[in-house]
Amino acid sequence: MTAGDRSHRLRILISCLDRPGIIAAVTDALYQLGGNIVTADQHSEDPDQGMFFMRIVVQMPDAADRSAAQVIEHLAPLKERFRMNVRISPASRIKRMAVLVSREDHCLKELIWQCESREIPAQISLIISNHPDLTDRAVAAGIPFYHLPVETDRKQIAERRAAALIDGMDLVVLARYMQILSSPFVEPWMGRMINIHHSFLPAFIGPNPYRQAFDRGVKLIGATAHYVTADLDQGPIIEQDVQRVDHRQRVPDLKRLGRHVERMVLARAVRWHVEDRVIIHQNRTVVFP
């Protein structure tokens, strides 16, 4: 990946049933438009009957928006012929994201930091919390902060306000947001809402995972970043990692180590999403490196 001028680069994500000729057809179509392929990754589950996935970064001779329009038009017949899902996104476009948090700040801080230093090429446009604790953190970073307390009987109201606020965002990140979200809230964001789960899924689902991990005497603790679906903690996994622990670590130590792995795993998952590296298929993800 070169730094260079990205103003004319498009990222194209394609998925369809595998059949002979897809790569040839797509790359030829881009070549016709004067595009030069910078990166092309492809994955076929099975050439016979499996799914085919492709990510292309193409340098176009024209400005980003015009190029995108041209490519969409030019790929239209292929899209129909191969019944492809196609997603096109100019590399120069900075995605806007909303972050939902509760009281813990380690994931939010890592996101702010990596967005500031452009390690994650995105912008945090607003922060929503059910607690006021992280107001200062948001203010210091110059990001609008919305405190939406979630009272038991008024959950719907809070969700409706949150839904209005996040409308138009490219991505919503639950950075240790400790509220269960309703299906109607979640559904419009399928594939664009990422959660960090404080354990190595599918182990230790449920409350107090570090206490569970301690009682079970595990030798590794982990974290999982996944897309949010209506089915809690069951959405497609984007990234996981672990940290070695031993008998010396008690529950507070596991939490401290857990915070490290959580913020790293979430930041990687968000970066990959923002760089259009992730395709969801069924309950799995293809993450192009």
Next chain:
Amino acid sequence: MTAGDRSHRLRILISCLDRPGIIAAVTDALYQLGGNIVTADQHSEDPDQGMFFMRIVVQMPDAADRSAAQVIEHLAPLKERFRMNVRISPASRIKRMAVLVSREDHCLKELIWQCESREIPAQISLIISNHPDLTDRAVAAGIPFYHLPVETDRKQIAERRAAALIDGMDLVVLARYMQILSSPFVEPWMGRMINIHHSFLPAFIGPNPYRQAFDRGVKLIGATAHYVTADLDQGPIIEQDVQRVDHRQRVPDLKRLGRHVERMVLARAVRWHVEDRVIIHQNRTVVFP
């Protein structure tokens, strides 16, 4: 850990409720006997009411057996005073182990190899299998092989024969032994029978873990070595590790990578046990490094 002459070294494992003065009392007692402490590791869960664990390697002026007897006698009053569990084992004594396998040979091979090269300072005295497949492997290594087929209605008979064969061993290792063992068979071996579980417990309990892992789209696969208890897959964990995977790996690839991590994790757990590094407490282990 120096190589050196180990003929006069004792390994002492102690566990009891924590109280002031334990370390002083024990190390002083050993000093009285002319012992020189080579390694002393200690772990206190909580000085107030928690458990205290200690591993000492001590160089004794006398021959191993006489030293062990002396130390046992000399520590007896402390044992009573602090209500300690004490285990003493001459470092020079090569432990004898039985390995139970089914058809897959990767864990057995790693154990044979590491015992041959003394990376695991133990001797495989016999191999038992419910299949004849690995006979040649055992013969090539010069280890007695017992084929005990487990027919559904005669499981008890097979277990009884196996129990007779392993009688007197120091350790029993289930190196991918694909039969569920009965409680009466397992119970006498509590704390001396190690199993390798083909997944990162507590995730993916049950059959076909790699298929489960694939369907769930995990990004890491793992393995867990644990002591066997009557409660299947729930015994104290000794070691765990993981291997990174991605969308490219299909079930056979996950199995191949799984085999790698399984044999490494099992070999480490066996080595630690054989070197008297592991103390079990409740359902957890303290593993002294």
Next chain:
Amino acid sequence: MTAGDRSHRLRILISCLDRPGIIAAVTDALYQLGGNIVTADQHSEDPDQGMFFMRIVVQMPDAADRSAAQVIEHLAPLKERFRMNVRISPASRIKRMAVLVSREDHCLKELIWQCESREIPAQISLIISNHPDLTDRAVAAGIPFYHLPVETDRKQIAERRAAALIDGMDLVVLARYMQILSSPFVEPWMGRMINIHHSFLPAFIGPNPYRQAFDRGVKLIGATAHYVTADLDQGPIIEQDVQRVDHRQRVPDLKRLGRHVERMVLARAVRWHVEDRVIIHQNRTVVFP
């Protein structure tokens, strides 16, 4: 990577200067021949002036040999047009390798084992050693063993005999072969001779790397697998890995841990080479995953 029938699969490795249209041209050519692309990985250093690398696995309708001939013929004009280096290899062809060893057997054993279990899809056709120590190991595995002692004044003779023995092999692996090889011996094998270096290059070049590592108090030890060039230890790196150590490990312990990481790193490098995943460019490698 699916298991499946590989008898009709070809692996194609391409490198050339990057220019627009390469992927389109190549994939279209394969499509014309009725090929279905199973995997296509590509890497461009820089679309402007950089190098372009591609690995394609393609399912051909015909038998392997005929397909290979057809593809070679069909790609010939492209080869000229883009000045491409092209390497074509039927996936079904089991590569033959010679292994050179001295006294230590850990790398040899890992290779024998992984070849036997088809984790490395290759065959060890012969073993050459400057010591007789590993004769039994070779015999047990049914592999011809040649003892070629290297006396100081007759080094050339030994090399000449070795050169004759390895003639016609696909790959030569130096699995802890502790002799320096002459340029004339090495040169014909450029890109097809792999060495395991007992340290994390470029650190600790020279003798006694574990002693050096101990004296320096490093917290990680590593190993490096690389292609052999006339310039000792400076060839293109294929794979590296490390293992965590601490103050407790003395030189013999570092060696034991080093052996683990050495055999794993070498086995991975050999597997990648054998699966045609590696392209050398200048002093670097592109390893397609």
Next chain:
Amino acid sequence: MTAGDRSHRLRILISCLDRPGIIAAVTDALYQLGGNIVTADQHSEDPDQGMFFMRIVVQMPDAADRSAAQVIEHLAPLKERFRMNVRISPASRIKRMAVLVSREDHCLKELIWQCESREIPAQISLIISNHPDLTDRAVAAGIPFYHLPVETDRKQIAERRAAALIDGMDLVVLARYMQILSSPFVEPWMGRMINIHHSFLPAFIGPNPYRQAFDRGVKLIGATAHYVTADLDQGPIIEQDVQRVDHRQRVPDLKRLGRHVERMVLARAVRWHVEDRVIIHQNRTVVFP
């Protein structure tokens, strides 16, 4: 490690030549004072002629300062008898540190953050930089910032001012400080000044390590935290870690990944130092976990 009340805890670091009876004598002395040992780690290079190292955390019945004085007095005869180096430090005492930086902020930010969240139990008392770039970062964290430009001909003046500012600190951290420090500046801080080196020492000493790593085609990049000695980059290593890379990463990507591993490695090293876990011996460290 329990959280709990640490006001009465002392950390004791001991090193001396190994002889029989040291542990017994020290633990008995603490027991006489009513101390309860919470943690005791010990390392003997060789019971015959090697060095002996010990770290004890002891809960004392009295207030911290009085306890420390008592322990010092009480251990004095042992200190003489065994010719021990002894360091005693109340666990409740928050260490004060100065951070020297240049333009890059990733290490500084990680330190600020981990000090704020008490993951590192220390306080950053001042920041010194040869550039003004990070003024805002320091101001936002409420930490005094001193801009001391280092002009070629006035280096000595800058060092003298810096020496005056850091006087009385417990620790000085070079968090990507890109100036070579003179021996007179460094010497008084031997064992209390930590540097992060942007590579996996001893590889890639010198300028532009990521360019060197890229040209050499390494598959891992790393970072090393070490104590500063007059001999540049040669001081005792505290911690090292690596990050996997491949052919896709170009120099800017290596730098980005390097920043991650640098900040993690430095933060761990600083935490261990601040928690009195590190003993230096010759050019190595013993780091008690």
